Amino acid sequence: MRKVSVLVTLALTLVSGASRVVSLPAGQAWQDASDRGSELSRGEADGQVARVLKADAFPTVPHAKFGRSGRPVRGVNLGGWFILENWENPSIFLTDDLVNKDIPDEWTWMNSISDKSDAKQRLLAHYNSWITEADFQKMAEYGLNTVRLPVPHWAFNGSSSEPYLDSIQLPWISKAIGWARDYNLDMVLDLHTVPGSQNGYDNSGRAGAIAFQNDPMNAARAIDALVKMVQWYVNDPQWKGVIKAIEVVNEPKMGQGQIPRSFLEKFYRDSYTAIRKAIDPTKAPVIPTVLLSDAFVSQSSWDNFYSDANFWASGSYAIDTHHYEAFAPLNSYSYDQHIQIACSVGPSIGPTNKKRAVVVGEFSLGIDTRCVPYKPCKGVTMEQDVRTLNKDSQNLFARKFWEAQTSTFEQYGGGWIFWNWKGESTSAWSYKDAVKQGWIPSNLDERVFKPAAGEQSCVSSQPNVPLSFNTRQDG
Numbered sequence: 456m457r458k459v460s461v462l463v464t465l466a467l468t469l470v471s472g473a474s475r476v477v478s479l480p481a482g483q484a485w486q487d488a489s490d491r492g493s494e495l496s497r498g499e500a501d502g503q504v505a506r507v508l509k510a511d512a513f514p515t516v517p518h519a520k521f522g523r524s525g526r527p528v529r530g531v532n533l534g535g536w537f538i539l540e541n542w543e544n545p546s547i548f549l550t551d552d553l554v555n556k557d558i559p560d561e562w563t564w565m566n567s568i569s570d571k572s573d574a575k576q577r578l579l580a581h582y583n584s585w586i587t588e589a590d591f592q593k594m595a596e597y598g599l600n601t602v603r604l605p606v607p608h609w610a611f612n613g614s615s616s617e618p619y620l621d622s623i624q625l626p627w628i629s630k631a632i633g634w635a636r637d638y639n640l641d642m643v644l645d646l647h648t649v650p651g652s653q654n655g656y657d658n659s660g661r662a663g664a665i666a667f668q669n670d671p672m673n674a675a676r677a678i679d680a681l682v683k684m685v686q687w688y689v690n691d692p693q694w695k696g697v698i699k700a701i702e703v704v705n706e707p708k709m710g711q712g713q714i715p716r717s718f719l720e721k722f723y724r725d726s727y728t729a730i731r732k733a734i735d736p737t738k739a740p741v742i743p744t745v746l747l748s749d750a751f752v753s754q755s756s757w758d759n760f761y762s763d764a765n766f767w768a769s770g771s772y773a774i775d776t777h778h779y780e781a782f783a784p785l786n787s788y789s790y791d792q793h794i795q796i797a798c799s800v801g802p803s804i805g806p807t808n809k810k811r812a813v814v815v816g817e818f819s820l821g822i823d824t825r826c827v828p829y830k831p832c833k834g835v836t837m838e839q840d841v842r843t844l845n846k847d848s849q850n851l852f853a854r855k856f857w858e859a860q861t862s863t864f865e866q867y868g869g870g871w872i873f874w875n876w877k878g879e880s881t882s883a884w885s886y887k888d889a890v891k892q893g894w895i896p897s898n899l900d901e902r903v904f905k906p907a908a909g910e911q912s913c914v915s916s917q918p919n920v921p922l923s924f925n926t927r928q929d930g
């Protein structure tokens with residue numbers, strides 16, 4: 456989750472001239488003439504790329520076409536599992552023995568516990584309990600079809616220059632992939648951290664500087680992690696092709712003093728090439744889509760980069776964009792403004808989604824940062840937190856906000872993945888608690904804010920049927 460918002464401009468976007476997404480019928484053949492043409496027209500001069508793209512045709516292996524598979528992506532993130540974030544995991548950060556009550560991230564947490572075997576025991580206990588098979592069963596019951604699994608680079612490529620505990624996450628990552636397979640949920644493997652940090656946020660492992668770009672070994676290590684993902688989880692028939700997408704890096708922050716565009720573009724090309732080359736078509740049941748973050752900048756600013764059709768085989772890559780309305784200045788907006796912003800995302804992703812699938816890989820029901828800085832909610836239970844948001848007006852808003860976002864993401868883009876499946880006391884960010892309360896329907900095809908013909912908004916102002924919520928207070 457990002458801590459800043461770049462959505463301000465969206466507030467000014469008028470919902471006008473919206474065009475509909477042409478969706479591919481289910482089962483449409485991947486290799487239509489134009490795809491083949493772009494793969495085969497490459498000359499031999501650029502030997503390496505040509506080889507990759509020819510191999511990329513993988514004639515006998517189906518492509519996942521994530522975001523274009525013929526049904527919308529409906530998913531949840533499994534955040535707070537393999538990368539500690541203080542707001543997702545306050546009980547781990549605020550134990551009595553830790554004198555520093557302001558530990559921002561896993562890097563600092565590791566450095567605060569001198570006994571590494573003690574730290575290891577805490578982490579293993581957490582891995583074992585945060586998400587279990589029962590969670591996957593519930594996700595399937597709720598009609599979800601996708602999970603996005605954030606994984607840290609140190610699970611695959613540790614270094615003695617970092618305090619993290621390497622590799623100990625792997626048995627649970629395998630369990631997660633196996634559960635996704637068993638419950639028929641597609642999985643997105645998301646490299647959520649890279650050496651040096653790609654965004655300076657807690658979610659990158661280390662808050663503070665953005666230094667991914669400063670040492671070529673950082674990108675080499677990230678790519679090493681991506682290649683291992685392919686070797687271990689794609690080129691192995693036991694996983695039955697459950698990995699439908701691999702995201703090369705979560706939320707890189709691009710800009711001045713941050714990651715230069717040229718650096719990120721090179722990393723995207725290099726990691727795309729490395730992933731395609733690592734796929735063994737004799738073993739992989741499915742070719743995963745390479746998922747690339749929009750890095751918080753406008754979709755159209757990427758048009759030129761992706762216009763190289765000789766490199767970017769259509770349908771083999773997709774875009775991840777994140778939509779949050781919880782951070783300044785949006786956190787001061789009215790309910791109506793939040794709804795309007797959610798509806799206005801359509802025209803901003805729709806035109807790009809026609810060229811390359813755009814999936815909203817993170818969003819939530821949060822409209823402020825209550826409980827996001829972790830300390831204010833220490834000891835607050837989920838039930839107590841729900842009760843701070845269960846006035847009639849709040850309950851209704853949450854359900855409507857849900858529908859405005861997801862119906863827009865499905866109509867104009869390839870679908871959505873909620874952040875997060877669970878939390879400790881952040882109910883607007885916890886899918887399973889939001890379902891319990893009735894903010895999110897347990898039947899995902901249910902729409903109760905369908906706008907009447909001619910209505911301007913993407914949702915009606917009142918629900919079409921009476922709604923009830925698990926708990927309510929007047930007001």
Ligand SMILES: *[C@@H]1O[C@H](CO)[C@@H](O)[C@H](O)[C@H]1NC(C)=O
Pocket residue numbers: 611612613614675676679
């Ligand atoms: C991490 O990746 C680098 C770059 O490819 C490689 O040299 C190194 O051996 C890898 N380390 C581990 C622990 O796999």
